[in-house]
Amino acid sequence: MNLNSSNRLKSSICPFCLYGCELAFTYDENYLVFNVEYAGQGEVNQGRLCPRGNAVGIVLNHKRRLAYPLYNNKEVDWDKALSEIAARPLRQNSEAIAITFDRNLTEEETGLIYDFAERLGVENLACSYLEPESYFVYSVEDCLDAELADIENAKAFVLIGDVFGQTPVIAKPILNARYAHRDHRIFVIDSILTRTAGFADRFLHCQPGSEPLVVLALKSLLTREIKGLAPEQIAEVSGIKLTLLEEVANSLTKLKPIVVVCTMSFGRNDNPYLLSLASKSLVAKSDGMKFLGLGEARSGLGKVGFGQILSAIREGKIKVLLNFGTDFPFLYPQLRDLAELETMIATAVFRPNQLAPYFILPTALNLEKNGTINTLWGKVKINKILEPISGSKTISEIITLLNQKLNFTAKIGTKTKNHEVIIPLKQVYELAREFLNTKSQTESSETDSLLLVGEKPAIGFWNIFDKEDVIKINLQDLQRFNLKQNEPAKVIGPAVELELLVKTTNQVPPGIALVGVNRIENRQLFTTAIDKATNNVIFPPTRVRLWQKG
C-alpha cells in the first residue's frame, strides 16, 4: 500500500475558513489514514496551510465524530429520529417554530433551508453563526474589496485585530509586500499585543472595544470632514497618543495603494457592527484603498436577527428550534434560555461535550458533499471527495427526508438573503458619535476585577492541538491579586466559575485578562448581549475575578 500514490490524492478547498486554501490529501483504501499533502499549485496558498488545514486528516476521522442520531442522550436510528421530529406539531403551529442555520453549509443547502422554512410557514428564520465576523455582511457605500493582486501590490497595510492569528496564510503576501521596499508600512490596531502586532511598524494599542473609534479617528484625520468625531477625544478614550494617530494618518496619505484587513474575535469586540462599518468606511470614497474582512465563515442573514428569536424563547413564544449546521448550540454554552424550549433539533459533526435532551443529527463536513461555497475570492464549486462518515447525512439529505416525512413535494426555489447590507456613511458616523459618548462616560474604576477578553489563534482550532486551559494576565495583576504563576486559579465570571492555569504575559496591560476562546468551556465566561442595530447576539468582553487557594 503506497500512501503517496497519486491516484488516491484528492484535492479540494479547505472548509475551515474563508480564505479558501487548496487542500490535498491522500488516504488508504479503508479511509482510515489521511496524510495531508502540500501539492497545491493554486495561487491562493501554493500548498501552504495553517494549523486548521493540517488538522483535516484528524477532523475527518476524529474519534468524537458523531455516527448516530442522538435523542435524550441515547442513540437512535435515523428513521425513528426523523419520525419523532415529524410527529411534533410542526405544521400546525408555525409561529412557535424557529429555524436557524450556521456554518459548514453550501449555498444549495442554505436554499433548501429557506425552502423548508417557507413550506412550514416559519417566519423566525435566523443565522445562528454568532461569531463577530458574520457582521462583515454589513457594508458601506463605495467600499472596494481587495483581491490577491491588490495585497501583492500594496504599499501599506492597516491590520485590525489578530490578522495573522486568524488566517496565517495571508501573512505571506502581506509580508512579501512589506519587504518589497523599505518605505512600505504595516500598521496594526488591536487591544492585545499579538504576534501580528510584532510585525507592525506602528502599533496602535487601544483599549478593548475602542477599535472602531481608532479607525474612524484615522478616517477623520485623513478627510477632515467628519463632524463630532474629534481625534483628540478618541485618543483620550482609546488610550493612544494623538501624535501617533497623526503620524499614521500622515503615512497613509503618502503611501497608496493601501489594503485594510479586518478580523474580529469572540469576546474581544463589544460593537462588531460598528467595527465592520468603521473599517469599511475608512476605505470608502478614498482612492487606492481596498478592504478585506477575514473570518472562519460567513453565513447569510436570515429573515430576523437571532436576538429576536432568543427573546421570543425567553417569553415562551417559541417552543421548537431547528438548527442546521455544525456549531450551534454547542459553541455557545451561555445561551441557557435554550433549555426552555420544548424541542431542540440540531445537526452536529462531533459528539457534544455535554449531553442534553436534544435531537442531535450527525451531519457531513464540507469535504464530504457537493455544492458551492463562498470564499473571500468568490464562489467556488466543491466536489465530494469522500463519502460522509458512516451514519451521518448531509444537510440536503436530512431536509429531503424531513420533507418526505411531512409529505412536502418538490422544491419552491426561495431566494436566499446573502447579499451585503449597505449602510450610508452618515449613519455610521452617527452611530460612532453615540458610541464615543457612551465610551467617554463609562469609567472603569473597578479595582477588584479584570476585564476578560478572548483570543482565537488558528492553532486552537476545535481544541485539536492546543488545549488552552490557561488565563493570561499582566505581571502587575499577579502581584496585586496575590496569585501564583503556573498554578490553577478559580476564574469567577458573571454566570460560571472555571479553574484555569495562571500565566503571566505582557500581551495585555494591567487590568485585562486574556483567555483562549477556541475552548468551549472558556466561552462560558462571556455573557451575551443583544446588539440593538442588528438585533443579533454578541459576546462582549466581560468582568471576572480571580481567586487562588492558599
Place this chain on the structure above:
Amino acid sequence: MAKRIVLDLDYCIGCRSCESACRARFADEARIRYGEVAPTVFLPLACRHCYPDPLCAKACPFDVIRVDEKNGISIQSSFHCVGCKSCILACPFGVLDENLLRRISQKCNLCQDREEGPRCVASCATGALKFLTEKEYEKKRVAVRFISRSPFWRRV
C-alpha cells in the same frame, strides 16, 4: 551534506502550522518544538541533524540514534529506544522534547517517508521554514532583512 531546515525569522508569525503538520503525521507528538522568546518573537526549533558527530547519538547508550552516512541525517529507531532521556540531555539545542508521551524520545527524521521534503517546511504558512542545502543557504542569505538582524526589535 544533505538539506537542512532553515528558519527565516523575517517571515515566522508563530502560527505553529509546522508543529500541527508534525503532530498530524506523528500521532499527536510533534518532533518540532518551539520557543517563545517574547509574545511577539517565536522560534520553531527543528533538529539540526549535526554532522558528523551528533551529541544525541554519542549520548545514546544503546546506539539507537545513528548517522546515515549517505545523507548525513541522524535517524532514531523508535523500536529500540528505551526512553532513558540521555539524548534529550545531550542535545545542545534543546530540540528533543522531554515529555515522553509514549515513553520513548521523539526525533525528527526530516520526513524520510516523503519525497518532497519535511512536512513542516511544506506546510509553513508564510514560507519561513526552508529546506536548503548548505550551498543554497549561503547563496540565498536567509534572514538578512532588518527584523532578523535584531529579533528584539519586534517588541512594539
